[in-house]
Amino acid sequence: xxxxxxxxxxxxxxxxxxxxxxxxxxxxxxxxxxxxxxxxxxxxxxxxxxxxxxxxxxxxxxxxxxxxxxxxxxxxxxxxxxxxxxxxxxxxxxxxxxxxxxxxxxxxxxxxxxxxxxxxxxxxxxxxxxxxxxxxxxxxxxxxxxxxxxxxxxxxxxxxxxxxxxxxxxxxxxxxxxxxxxxxxxxxxxxxxxxxxxxxxxxxxxxxxxxxxxxxxxxxxxxxxxxxxxxxxxxxxxxxxxxxxxxxx
Amino acid sequence: xxxxxxxxxxxxxxxxxxxxxxxxxxxxxxxxxxxxxxxxxxxxxxxxxxxxxxxxxxxxxxxxxxxxxxxxxxxxxxxxxxxxxxxxxxxxxxxxxxxxxxxxxxxxxxxxxxxxxxxxxxxxxxxxxxxxxxxxxxxxxxxxxxxxxxxxxxxxxxxxxxxxxxxxxxxxxxxxxxxxxxxxxxxxxxxxxxxxxxxxxxxxxxxxxxxxxxxxxxxxxxxxxxxxxxxxxxxxxxxxxxxxxxxxxxxxxxxxxxxxxxx
Numbered sequence: 157x158x159x160x161x162x163x164x165x166x167x168x169x170x171x172x173x174x175x176x177x178x179x180x181x182x183x184x185x186x187x188x189x190x191x192x193x194x195x196x197x198x199x200x201x202x203x204x205x206x207x208x209x210x211x212x213x214x215x216x217x218x219x220x221x222x223x224x225x226x227x228x229x230x231x232x233x234x235x236x237x238x239x240x241x242x243x244x245x246x247x248x249x250x251x252x253x254x255x256x257x258x259x260x261x262x263x264x265x266x267x268x269x270x271x272x273x274x275x276x277x278x279x280x281x282x283x284x285x286x287x288x289x290x291x292x293x294x295x296x297x298x299x300x301x302x303x304x305x306x307x308x309x310x311x312x313x314x315x316x317x318x319x320x321x322x323x324x325x326x327x328x329x330x331x332x333x334x335x336x337x338x339x340x341x342x343x344x345x346x347x348x349x350x351x352x353x354x355x356x357x358x359x360x361x362x363x364x365x366x367x368x369x370x371x372x373x374x375x376x377x378x379x380x381x382x383x384x385x386x387x388x389x390x391x392x393x394x395x396x397x398x399x400x401x402x403x404x405x
Numbered sequence: 406x407x408x409x410x411x412x413x414x415x416x417x418x419x420x421x422x423x424x425x426x427x428x429x430x431x432x433x434x435x436x437x438x439x440x441x442x443x444x445x446x447x448x449x450x451x452x453x454x455x456x457x458x459x460x461x462x463x464x465x466x467x468x469x470x471x472x473x474x475x476x477x478x479x480x481x482x483x484x485x486x487x488x489x490x491x492x493x494x495x496x497x498x499x500x501x502x503x504x505x506x507x508x509x510x511x512x513x514x515x516x517x518x519x520x521x522x523x524x525x526x527x528x529x530x531x532x533x534x535x536x537x538x539x540x541x542x543x544x545x546x547x548x549x550x551x552x553x554x555x556x557x558x559x560x561x562x563x564x565x566x567x568x569x570x571x572x573x574x575x576x577x578x579x580x581x582x583x584x585x586x587x588x589x590x591x592x593x594x595x596x597x598x599x600x601x602x603x604x605x606x607x608x609x610x611x612x613x614x615x616x617x618x619x620x621x622x623x624x625x626x627x628x629x630x631x632x633x634x635x636x637x638x639x640x641x642x643x644x645x646x647x648x649x650x651x652x653x654x655x656x657x658x659x660x661x662x663x664x665x666x667x668x
Contacts, residue, residue: 355645369648
């Protein structure tokens with residue numbers, strides 16, 4: 157997340173951000189549904205420079221069996237950054253402390269939404285692979301998993317979208333890119349449920365006042381509403397185009 | 406983390422009973438909703454570490470130790486020291502903790518403490534530069550020794566207290582002279598975290614183990630005197646209004662804990 161003591165970098169020039177956006181502009185968001193034939197549900201999200209592949213499996217038999225619950229399905233989530241996802245050095249394969257934490261908080265987003273009581277003794281796996289990263293992978297992952305779960309036909313109480321808000325060059329900005337994430341003053345990823353506007357993901361670092369945080373939550377809500385339109389459109393397009401038509405990378 | 410069998414069986418019964426008690430405005434242990442258990446800090450408990458402290462919140466006990474080493478800096482910050490925060494949920498501390506690789510809960514706790522300390526800018530990592538390719542690494546190791554609820558706040562309190570206890574090592578020809586110091590580390594701002602859980606319609610500060618077993622939403626907020634420096638929502642959901650209220654509580658409780666850490 158952000159490091160406020162980072163190298164000096166001009167993040168706001170003439171009121172514009174490093175990629176030319178205004179404070180509350182989202183980067184280009186593309187959502188595709190049903191991209192993995194073998195999965196029960198799947199999606200692919202491109203958000204700015206992020207590329208996320210999501211596969212859903214389940215409800216299926218819970219393994220190991222002794223983990224299963226007779227009352228509800230277990231929601232399991234594995235978020236993983238590929239070793240080639242960043243412009244810098246080759247990353248390490250396998251889970252890191254960061255990915256373990258993110259898997260946990262993403263799982264907790266969907267535990268609020270999935271009606272797990274319908275599927276006792278089972279598990280629902282959310283697999284998220286970050287193929288390319290440019291700041292905001294956890295929020296793009298949540299946005300991807302939400303449509304993939306719909307695609308898998310898993311009953312949910314609500315839809316969810318997520319976006320990061322932050323502070324860069326003393327300006328509150330929506331949908332942080334990588335340099336704003338690395339060199340900005342603060343980073344606050346937020347997931348908002350679509351209908352009841354509950355905060356399902358809330359993390360924050362950097363130094364902010366209470367007033368700034370409340371304003372940023374409002375910005376995140378507006379950002380999530382925009383992302384929701386793209387998500388809904390992707391689902392509609394998928395079910396309109398019918399079988400046999402595959403998506404292009 | 407292994408789930409205690411009694412947790413699974415008793416959760417719904419406990420939730421019912423607790424709901425009844427809470428509707429009368431009191432908690433199981435008699436506290437008010439926004440009341441902390443007694444907090445106690447003991448510094449300098451481990452003599453082999455440069456800084457150490459035990460934080461007790463009620464029966465919860467967490468030890469934090471600060472150690473220094475000479476390390477290679479990160480390539481993108483060649484002149485800055487390296488801060489590493491590690492957590493350990495000792496199997497000694499709870500029937501629910503098991504030996505083995507760290508659980509997601511454990512990693513999350515360490516990373517939240519790390520984020521609070523880093524964001525608060527309480528340590529000047531640029532003063533850790535020794536020479537090209539050599540900087541001081543500061544390790545904060547957190548041992549949860551008795552888990553009677555809310556180890557996260559105890560961990561932050563112990564870590565912050567250990568930083569205030571830490572001595573700055575003497576460095577000679579690029580190596581640390583063990584046992585000799587040039588002064589204190591002197592962290593400037595003291596970050597603390599305040600954890601709140603929602604049970605029914607009630608926000609309870611500093612959850613006990615019982616309350617943690619039935620919680621619906623959990624939120625940790627890190628504060629310095631003026632700012633929020635970290636936030637982490639665990640299970641559950643919350644509204645904007647609830648977030649706003651939680652921040653007010655966090656600032657109020659944070660000041661109380663800071664006073665105790667300063668001693």
